[in-house]
Amino acid sequence: xxxxxxxxxxxxxxxxxxxxxxxxxxxxxxxxxxxxxxxxxxxxxxxxxxxxxxxxxxxxxxxxxxxxxxxxxxxxxxxxxxxxxxxxxxxxxxxxxxxxxxxxxxxxxxxxxxxxxxxxxxxxxxxxxxxxxxxxxxxxxxxxxxxxxxxxxxxxxxxxxxxxxxxxxxxxxxxxxxxxxxxxxxxxxxxxxxxxxxxxxxxxxxxxxxxxxxxxxxxxxxxxxxxxxxxxxxxxxxxxxxxxxxxxxxxxxxxxxxxxxxxxxxxxxxxxxxxxxxxxxxxxxxxxxxxxxxxxxxxxxxxxxxxxxxxxxxxxxxxxxxxxxxxxxxxxxxxxxxxxxxxxxxxxxxxxxxxxxxxxxxxxxxxxxxxxxxxxxxxxxxxxxxxxxxxxxxxxxxxxxxxxxxxxxxxxxxxxxxxxxxxxxxxxxxxxxxxxxxxxxxxxxxxxxxxxxxx
Amino acid sequence: xxxxxxxxxxxxxxxxxxxxxxxxxxxxxxxxxxxxxxxxxxxxxxxxxxxxxxxxxxxxxxxxxxxxxxxxxxxxxxxxxxxxxxxxxxxxxxxxxxxxxxxxxxxxxxxxxxxxxxxxxxxxxxxxxxxxxxxxxxxxxxxxxxxxxxxxxxxxxxxxxxxxxxxxxxxxxxxxxxxxxxxxxxxxxxxxxxxxxxxxxxxxxxxxxxxxxxxxxxxxxxxxxxxxxxxxxxxxxxxxxxxxxxxxxxxxxxxxxxxxxxxxxxxxxxxxxxxxxxxxxxxxxxxxxxxxxxxxxxxxxxxxxxxxxxxxxxxxxxxxxxxxxxxxxxxxxxxxxxxxxxxxxxxxxxxxxxxxxxxxxxxxxxxxxxxxxxxxxxxxxxxxxxxxxxxxxxxxxxxxxxxxxxxxxxxxxxxxxxxxxxxxxxxxxxxxxxxxxxxxxxxxxxxxxxxxxxxxxxxxxxxxxxxxxxxxxxxxxxxxxxxxxxxxxxxxxxx
Numbered sequence: 001x002x003x004x005x006x007x008x009x010x011x012x013x014x015x016x017x018x019x020x021x022x023x024x025x026x027x028x029x030x031x032x033x034x035x036x037x038x039x040x041x042x043x044x045x046x047x048x049x050x051x052x053x054x055x056x057x058x059x060x061x062x063x064x065x066x067x068x069x070x071x072x073x074x075x076x077x078x079x080x081x082x083x084x085x086x087x088x089x090x091x092x093x094x095x096x097x098x099x100x101x102x103x104x105x106x107x108x109x110x111x112x113x114x115x116x117x118x119x120x121x122x123x124x125x126x127x128x129x130x131x132x133x134x135x136x137x138x139x140x141x142x143x144x145x146x147x148x149x150x151x152x153x154x155x156x157x158x159x160x161x162x163x164x165x166x167x168x169x170x171x172x173x174x175x176x177x178x179x180x181x182x183x184x185x186x187x188x189x190x191x192x193x194x195x196x197x198x199x200x201x202x203x204x205x206x207x208x209x210x211x212x213x214x215x216x217x218x219x220x221x222x223x224x225x226x227x228x229x230x231x232x233x234x235x236x237x238x239x240x241x242x243x244x245x246x247x248x249x250x251x252x253x254x255x256x257x258x259x260x261x262x263x264x265x266x267x268x269x270x271x272x273x274x275x276x277x278x279x280x281x282x283x284x285x286x287x288x289x290x291x292x293x294x295x296x297x298x299x300x301x302x303x304x305x306x307x308x309x310x311x312x313x314x315x316x317x318x319x320x321x322x323x324x325x326x327x328x329x330x331x332x333x334x335x336x337x338x339x340x341x342x343x344x345x346x347x348x349x350x351x352x353x354x355x356x357x358x359x360x361x362x363x364x365x366x367x368x369x370x371x372x373x374x375x376x377x378x379x380x381x382x383x384x385x386x387x388x389x390x391x392x393x394x395x396x397x398x399x400x401x402x403x404x405x406x407x408x409x410x411x412x413x414x415x416x417x418x419x420x421x422x423x424x425x426x427x428x429x430x431x432x433x434x435x436x437x438x439x440x441x442x443x444x445x446x447x448x449x450x451x452x453x454x455x
Numbered sequence: 456x457x458x459x460x461x462x463x464x465x466x467x468x469x470x471x472x473x474x475x476x477x478x479x480x481x482x483x484x485x486x487x488x489x490x491x492x493x494x495x496x497x498x499x500x501x502x503x504x505x506x507x508x509x510x511x512x513x514x515x516x517x518x519x520x521x522x523x524x525x526x527x528x529x530x531x532x533x534x535x536x537x538x539x540x541x542x543x544x545x546x547x548x549x550x551x552x553x554x555x556x557x558x559x560x561x562x563x564x565x566x567x568x569x570x571x572x573x574x575x576x577x578x579x580x581x582x583x584x585x586x587x588x589x590x591x592x593x594x595x596x597x598x599x600x601x602x603x604x605x606x607x608x609x610x611x612x613x614x615x616x617x618x619x620x621x622x623x624x625x626x627x628x629x630x631x632x633x634x635x636x637x638x639x640x641x642x643x644x645x646x647x648x649x650x651x652x653x654x655x656x657x658x659x660x661x662x663x664x665x666x667x668x669x670x671x672x673x674x675x676x677x678x679x680x681x682x683x684x685x686x687x688x689x690x691x692x693x694x695x696x697x698x699x700x701x702x703x704x705x706x707x708x709x710x711x712x713x714x715x716x717x718x719x720x721x722x723x724x725x726x727x728x729x730x731x732x733x734x735x736x737x738x739x740x741x742x743x744x745x746x747x748x749x750x751x752x753x754x755x756x757x758x759x760x761x762x763x764x765x766x767x768x769x770x771x772x773x774x775x776x777x778x779x780x781x782x783x784x785x786x787x788x789x790x791x792x793x794x795x796x797x798x799x800x801x802x803x804x805x806x807x808x809x810x811x812x813x814x815x816x817x818x819x820x821x822x823x824x825x826x827x828x829x830x831x832x833x834x835x836x837x838x839x840x841x842x843x844x845x846x847x848x849x850x851x852x853x854x855x856x857x858x859x860x861x862x863x864x865x866x867x868x869x870x871x872x873x874x875x876x877x878x879x880x881x882x883x884x885x886x887x888x889x890x891x892x893x894x895x896x897x898x899x900x901x902x903x904x905x906x907x908x909x910x911x912x913x914x915x916x917x918x919x920x921x922x923x924x925x926x927x928x929x930x931x932x933x934x935x936x937x938x939x940x941x942x943x944x945x946x947x948x949x950x
Contacts, residue, residue, distance in 0.1 A: 036755045043759060047766050054769070062769065065758055080599035083574070087758065089587070099592040103574045103602075105751040107828045108849065108856045109742035109835075109842060111605060114735055123735065230634065230720040237727050241619055246488075253495050253607035255598070264596040265506055265578070269513065281524075281536040281896065334598065341600040354603060365599055 008132065012174045015120075015128050019175075023117045023182040026075040030190055037067040045413050053404045056386035057312065063091035066378065066414040068098065068371045071362030072186040072197050073204060076179065077118035079363025082106070088375040090414075092383055093316070095323045095376055098368070117182070118357050121175070121208050122350050126215035126244050129171055130236040133219025136163050137453070138232035147455030156453040160446070164220055171212045179205045195362055196421040203421075204360040210435060211353045215240070217442040224449040247348035255341060262333040267326050274322045279315065287311055301396055309391030316383050323376070331369045338365045339427070345434035352431040352438070359428035362418055366427050370419050378414050385410060461650050468658035478624055478662070485612070485620045486670045492609035493674035496566035499608070503561050503577050506595075510556040510578045517554035518904055524552070525902065531894035538800065543897040545880040546800040548904070555581040555873060557866035557910045562853035562919065563687050564694075566678055568610035568845070570854025573602055577862075581870050583807065588761045588814060589754070589821055590866055609674065610848045613698065614841050615734055617667055621705040622726045625659035629713040630722040642948040652710060652945045660706040664699050671698065686916040693923035694851055700930030701844050707937035714944035737839040744835055749827035757817035764813040768806055781805035786882060795885055804878060822864055829857035833922075837929055847926035851919040858918070869910050876908055 044064045051059060068086040085098030103110070114120055137160075140146035149159065183201040219236045226232035277283060291310060292298060300307040338355075345352025358364040385407075395401045425432075472478050521542040528536055528543065541547035559577040576593045605611065629652060632638045641651060683691060708729060712722040768774055778796045782789060782805065795801055836842040849855035884899050891897045 033755075036753060040755050040759045040762075044762065047762060050766075052770055058769075062765065065762065067755075079603075083599040083602045084596065085594075087755070097592065097594075097596070099587070100589070100754040101574070101594065104591060104594070105754070105824075107742050107745035107749075108571060108832045108846070109738040109745060114739035115742065127731070228720075230718070230723070233720050234723060237723065238623075241727075245615060248604040249607040249611055250491075252601040252604050253491060255601060256495065256498065261597045261601070264594075265509065269509065276520075281528075281540045282534065284537075285534050334596070337598055338600050341598065351604070354600065368599075 008170060011128050011131055012170070015124060015174050016178050018114075018120050018124060019117060019178040020182070022114070022120055023075060023178070026078070026116055027182065027186055027189070030070055030072075030075050030186070033070065034190055037069070040065070041067060041413075048411065049405060049408050051405075051408055053402045055400050056389045056403045056407060057092065059403065059408065060092035060383055060386040063089060063379075063382070064414075065089055066375050066416075068368075069191060069416055069418075071195050071200070071367075071418065072190040072192050073183065073195075073200055073361035074363050075117070075182065075186045075190075076204065077357045077361040077363055078102075078116055079118075079358030079361055080365050080368050081363050084365075084368045086371075088372070090375065090379045090382065092386075093319065095319075095327065095379070098372055098375070117179070118354070118361075121211065121357075122353060123244055125171075125175055125208070125212045126240055126350070128174070129167075129212050129215035130219040130222075130240055132167050132171060133216045134223055134232040134236040135229050136167070136220045137223040138226045138229045139223075141455060142228050144455070146453075150453070150455055156450045160220070160224075160450045160453075164216065167216055167220075168213050171216055172209045175212050176205050176209055179208060194418050199421055200360055200362065200424075204357065207353070207356050207360065207432070207435070210439060211349060214349050214435070214438050214442060217439065217446065221442065221446050221449060224446065224453060243348040244350050248351050248354075251341070251344035251347050251351050254347075255337070255344060259337055259340060261337060262330055264330065267330045271322055271326045274326070275319060278318050284311065287314065303394060305391050306394040306401070309387055309389075309394075313384075313387045313391055316380075316387060320380060331372070335366055335369060339430070342428070342431035342434070345431040345438075349435055349438045352434040355431035356428045356435060359424045359431075360421075362424065364424070364427065366423075367419055371416060374416050375414070382411055460646060461654055464646075464650060464654035465658055468654045469661065472624065472658055472662055481620050481623050482662075482666045482670075485616065485666065486673070488607075488612045488616055489609065489670045489674035490677055491607060492612040493566060493678035493680075495606060496569070496608050497678035497680070499569055499572065499606070500561045500565045503565070503572065506578050507558045507560060510558055510580070514554045514556060517552050521548055521552035521904055525897060528897035529891045529895050531892065532896060534896045536896040536898070538898065541896075541898050542904075543891055543899045543901050544800075545877050545884055545899075545901040546803075548901055549873075549877045549881070550583065553873075553907065555869070555907070555910070557581060557862070557869050558912055559853070559858070559862045560912050560914060562851065562914050562916075563682075563684050564690070564851040564919070565853055566609065566675065566680055567694075568848040568852040568854055569606040569608045570610070570849035570852055571856055571859050572852075572854040573597075573606060575859045579866050581866070581873060583870070583874065588757050589818060590870065591863055609671065610845060610852075613667070613671070613701070613848065614845050617663075617702060618705045618730050618734070618841075620666075621659075621663055621702060622709060622723070622730065624663060625656060625706050625709040626712070626723050626726045627719040628655045628659060628709065630717070630719040633716065634719050638948070648945045648948050649942060652713070652941070656706050656710040656713075656941075659709070660703050663706060664702050667698060667702050668695055687919075690851055690916060690920045690923050693920065693927050694847065697844060697847055697923055697927040697930050700927055700934050701840060704840055704930055704934035704937060707934050707941055710941035711937055711944070714941045716949035733839050734841040738842050738845075741832075741835045741838060741842060745828055745831045748831045749824055751824050751828075752817065752820045754821075757814065757821070760817055761810070761814055764810055768809060774802065774806065777809045778802050778805040781808055785878075786886070789886070792886075798885055800881060801885060804881065807874075818867070822860070822867070825856070825860035825863060829855070829860045832856055837925075840930055840933055843926050843929050847922050850922040853914065853919070855918075865911070865913075869908070872908050876906075 044066075048062075048064050051062060054062075066088050068081075068088075070081065070086075074081060082102040085101050087100050088098050089096045106115075114123065137146060140149065150156070180201070183205065187197045187201065218239055219232070222235040222239070223232045226235055288300070288307060288311060291307060292300065292303070295303055297303055303310075342352065342355045345355065355364070359366075389403055389407055390401055393401055525542040528541065537547075538544050539547050540551045542552050557579045561577075565572075574594070576591065576595070579590060579593050582590070629638065632641065642648070709722075709726060712725045712729075715721070715725070717725075768777060775796060778801060782795055782801060786795075789795055833846060836846040846855065850857070880901060880903070884901065888898070889900045891900055
């Protein structure tokens with residue numbers, strides 16, 4: 001019956017078209033990005049290995065760029081990726097930011113609301129569910145057919161369950177089939193190493209279907225409550241606006257008031273403030289003198305190690321400690337704030353879905369922070385090796401130490417291992433539970449209404 | 456339309472609408488939303504001002520540090536100061552001490568819209584190194600969850616929620632009466648449908664315009680917004696005109712939907728779907744169009760180019776050749792000074808210039824793209840009333856893409872002006888080194904700290920004024936066209 005309804009065909013067709021167009025566009029961009037990153041990563045590795053003989057500290061400054069690989073499910077939900085850089089310059093002394101965020105190159109309209117598949121699911125799927133479900137009982141009531149059905153002994157409970165199941169199946173087909181198709185294409189054609197892509201895809205699609213079911217239930221409850229189809233539609237649309245448009249923005253405003261974001265700028269200024277006195281000319285001179293005293297010599301030529309290398313090791317260790325303390329606290333605060341945002345899922349299932357979706361897609365802030373710290377660990381490993389080479393090979397009479405390909409080859413390529421799915425599931429447990437809670441509460445709320453169903 | 460019948464009907468409709476509880480509930484909710492939007496806007500502006508003040512403090516601190524270090528190092532003592540940490544060395548000051556910032560201050564109407572301010576930096580520290588390819592690397596790493604959902608600012612309330620309030624109040628006028636069968640009774644009266652429709656939708660428009668303009672003014676006042684500098688009053692008046700047009704436009708859309716005589720359900724469905732198309736779907740399509748018309752160049756390709764030039768510089772004797780050529784171009788008479796080519800600071804200036812020249816096309820391409828995207832966005836924005844108003848509010852708030860593109864260009868120009876300030880001084884010190892004193896850690900005599908150029912901050916009111924005028928004209932044009940269409944369709948009753 002439902003498939004024969006022209007309204008269902010039109011709505012379904014538009015939804016599938018929107019999902020496919022958005023998804024295929026994102027897939028094409030992901031392919032291009034992946035290919036470009038692979039090419040430049042290989043070129044960077046070749047440049048690193050092919051450096052001329054030079055002082056290891058110069059090589060440390062020469063450095064290289066590393067790039068964050070995208071999860072294949074980023075074509076559905078890019079999550080934090082557009083707002084956080086995916087390219088990091090690895091070089092001596094500096095914990096550089098991940099830079100060049102996609103959003104800074106986007107036009108002013110790109111945040112309008114339908115820029116990716118997760119936006120379409122977040123905004124349009126609820127609308128489709130509401131348009132499918134609002135007339136479930138209200139239209140029958142208006143036409144008088146509900147009186148006939150109930151009069152003929154049709155029990156309200158099974159009647160409701162049958163309609164809800166039928167509509168859920170229609171919605172599931174409209175949502176899940178295109179998503180599974182797109183996901184399969186992405187997994188088959190994009191890099192999936194370490195991403196546990198299939199389990200992520202299946203859970204991700206199931207969550208989207210669950211989200212659609214929440215709104216279907218809302219529409220059917222509106223249909224039970226309203227005396228006319230007009231009333232049911234008005235209630236449904238008002239709820240869509242409230243839950244999908246207003247509540248998410250209210251959540252951002254509320255979060256800013258309750259728990260203001262820590263300031264990255266201030267964190268960086270504090271780091272500068274900590275590092276500056278340590279690297280001043282006076283402090284450097286004092287450390288050099290202390291080192292000579294520690295070894296019981298008066299001239300650096302008499303040291304068993306290279307003074308410059310030793311001081312660089314000490315300086316870097318000081319900087320590492322400052323970075324760990326300040327940026328560690330900053331990233332932890334931001335991750336905690338994002339986690340707290342999960343509780344805003346109480347305001348709207350869309351907010352809960354966003355957190356769950358990006359977590360499952362592997363594009364949440366925790367994955368970004370993991371990438372940033374992985375890149376920093378790689379940078380430190382390079383600096384430590386280069387500094388050790390200088391420290392352990394003292395040069396006399398002002399000669400500069402030169403190293404060659406043997407040393408460059410000791411540095412392995414940067415390899416990023418994403419956090420496993422189990423960790424992602426742990427991160428999203430609160431919003432996932434809230435999404436389930438929405439469904440459970442709506443189902444529970446519908447029971448007395450079904451019992452009181454009157455023509 | 457007979458004025459004698461219209462005015463009493465209008466008064467009656469005004470009374471009826473104002474007597475409805477739903478009207479007051481919607482207007483109260485809208486007022487709360489406007490006040491919340493004003494509050495978040497005020498918080499954001501305060502944050503921007505704090506960031507600019509911090510940058511200013513940091514610049515002052517660096518200047519103070521340099522002066523104090525110069526004084527300390529001007530006294531004979533047994534201590535070694537590296538040339539790159541020596542404030543009396545122009546190169547040392549430029550690379551170690553100098554903290555120069557390019558800043559984009561908020562405009563007097565900044566509270567209206569967050570626009571691009573959440574994602575584009577308003578404060579950029581000038582960097583002379585060659586580790587960054589483009590200058591716009593700085594950003595406030597904040598909550599991506601909040602960025603994705605978008606801010607609850609005044610622009611959001613005015614662009615998205617005001618039309619919904621209009622639809623809620625005016626969307627079922629006539630259509631609800633048609634559904635209830637009252638329309639037949641009205642049609643039986645000796646009154647033209649245009650007069651009835653005009654009175655009903657005119658009353659709704661009057662109430663909504665007053666509520667939106669008054670509510671916005673109240674929200675601004677509660678957000679602590681008081682003074683308006685000279686030149687901005689006209690912009691504000693034009694903005695109010697644009698906002699009125701936006702409200703009237705949606706009331707006219709309600710009238711047009713009612714004129715289809717399909718009942719309240721159809722009217723509401725049509726209006727909400729139209730709203731979704733105008734505020735969500737069309738802007739998304741326009742975003743795609745802007746990306747096609749002004750495609751962003753690849754940042755990764757530029758990174759690759761930067762690495763190629765770095766690799767080339769350090770390969771073989773390329774560095775020596777580049778430095779010699781750079782030095783000859785600037786100081787033609789120094790061929791008898793091969794020692795100059797060996798100095799690390801000259802070598803570094805030559806390297807940076809070499810790097811700059813190679814990357815110039817990439818940087819110009821990115822700048823052209825930023826300007827192109829802003830220009831296309833401004834043109835295409837006129838295709839949707841929502842984007843028209845959004846662009847107007849962003850421009851008035853100074854958070855639009857065009858202002859940011861101009862800011863990036865100014866920041867680049869500022870960096871070049873700083874280099875132009877320091878380069879001749881560094882070269883002069885290398886040619887004729889003049890020590891401060893014998894036995895002092897300070898090597899040379901650079902002390903022009905206060906003469907270092909400062910970033911020229913500009914807040915131009917013209918762009919905001921012109922955009923507001925264009926927006927008001929466009930929106931009034933669309934509103935009148937829709938009203939005209941509805942007027943034509945209300946020629947006869949359809950009952």
